[in-house]
Amino acid sequence: xxxxxxxxxxxxxxxxxxxxxxxxxxxxxxxxxxxxxxxxxxxxxxxxxxxxxxxxxxxxxxxxxxxxxxxxxxxxxxxxxxxxxxxxxxxxxxxxxxxxxxxxxxxxxxxxxxxxxxxxxxxxxxxxxxxxxxxxxxxxxxxxxxxxxxxxxxxxxxxxxxxxxxxxxxxxxxxxxxxxxxxxxxxxxxxxxxxxxxxxxxxxxxxxxxxxxxxxxxxxxxxxxxxxxxxxxxxxxxxxxxxxxxxxxxxxxxxxxxxxxxxxxxxxxxxxxxxxxxxxxxxxxxxxxxxxxxxxxxxxxxxxxxxxxxxxxxxxxxxx
Numbered sequence: 238x239x240x241x242x243x244x245x246x247x248x249x250x251x252x253x254x255x256x257x258x259x260x261x262x263x264x265x266x267x268x269x270x271x272x273x274x275x276x277x278x279x280x281x282x283x284x285x286x287x288x289x290x291x292x293x294x295x296x297x298x299x300x301x302x303x304x305x306x307x308x309x310x311x312x313x314x315x316x317x318x319x320x321x322x323x324x325x326x327x328x329x330x331x332x333x334x335x336x337x338x339x340x341x342x343x344x345x346x347x348x349x350x351x352x353x354x355x356x357x358x359x360x361x362x363x364x365x366x367x368x369x370x371x372x373x374x375x376x377x378x379x380x381x382x383x384x385x386x387x388x389x390x391x392x393x394x395x396x397x398x399x400x401x402x403x404x405x406x407x408x409x410x411x412x413x414x415x416x417x418x419x420x421x422x423x424x425x426x427x428x429x430x431x432x433x434x435x436x437x438x439x440x441x442x443x444x445x446x447x448x449x450x451x452x453x454x455x456x457x458x459x460x461x462x463x464x465x466x467x468x469x470x471x472x473x474x475x476x477x478x479x480x481x482x483x484x485x486x487x488x489x490x491x492x493x494x495x496x497x498x499x500x501x502x503x504x505x506x507x508x509x510x511x512x513x514x515x516x517x518x519x520x521x522x523x524x525x526x527x528x529x530x531x532x533x534x535x536x537x538x539x540x541x542x543x544x545x546x547x548x549x550x551x552x553x554x555x556x557x
Contacts, residue, residue: 253396262388268500269399270457275480275492276406277449283487285442286422290474291348292450294355297469299325299451300458301365304374314377318455325451333443337436349471356469370465395456402449407489418442483540485547494549
């Protein structure tokens with residue numbers, strides 16, 4: 238890691254510490270959630286070369302389990318977070334064991350099919366609340382000391398886990414294990430010829446990616462106080478793919494940038510479009526403001542056409 242990169246991460250961390258005193262903490266925590274979710278997904282796609290369409294299962298599934306342990310079983314938040322994350326790890330092992338038997342589009346379709354199966358289980362299960370979602374998840378007191386009902390306290394706990402997870406991802410990527418994953422992505426037959434058990438490395442990467450995605454889902458459920466089916470739907474898997482591609486596949490900071498861009502667009506495009514409509518009375522701007530998916534789709538097309546390496550990827554390529 239170059240000195241400039243370390244300085245950039247230090248500046249970002251410093252801004253993260255000051256941000257909740259300037260911006261709305263709930264909005265910032267949503268950005269942190271998707272940043273962690275996208276970074277976890279990027280570990281699989283960007284460094285292992287595996288495209289999963291089933292990562293929503295980890296986000297939504299962990300959120301439901303976390304909420305169930307806290308709300309229905311009465312456990313403290315730290316136990317709920319552990320339970321949701323552990324569930325995602327087990328789910329990652331099961332899904333990964335089945336999916337890694339195939340490659341390419343077949344791998345992606347298997348992960349999507351398994352995730353949709355889990356989606357319909359959550360739809361029918363009583364404890365999830367079905368289409369109404371799981372409501373009334375209490376934040377409680379973290380470790381018996383930190384009152385999470387205070388948004389600032391919740392933000393800093395969220396930030397702690399996010400930074401810890403990002404450091405773990407950085408360590409994995411720079412380790413010999415990460416180098417093997419990169420070798421598998423670049424030339425799997427050659428990695429096999431060198432004696433590596435490719436499927437074992439793929440499975441470990443899948444489990445680790447799913448576990449970190451589950452941590453993001455658990456934190457989000459605790460922060461929001463509810464969990465809905467939309468987090469477990471396949472469209473959420475598509476959204477995290479979009480975030481990763483926009484930010485930059487195979488870069489540490491890229492998924493974070495992509496998550497920030499897409500999350501801000503989802504929240505602000507509607508307001509901007511309606512404001513321009515009120516000034517110009519042009520119907521097109523109101524339509525644009527009411528349909529965020531049009532804008533995000535347009536951003537995706539522009540990135541694919543002009544920034545194929547993503548925002549961060551293109552910047553790094555020009556610096557080099």
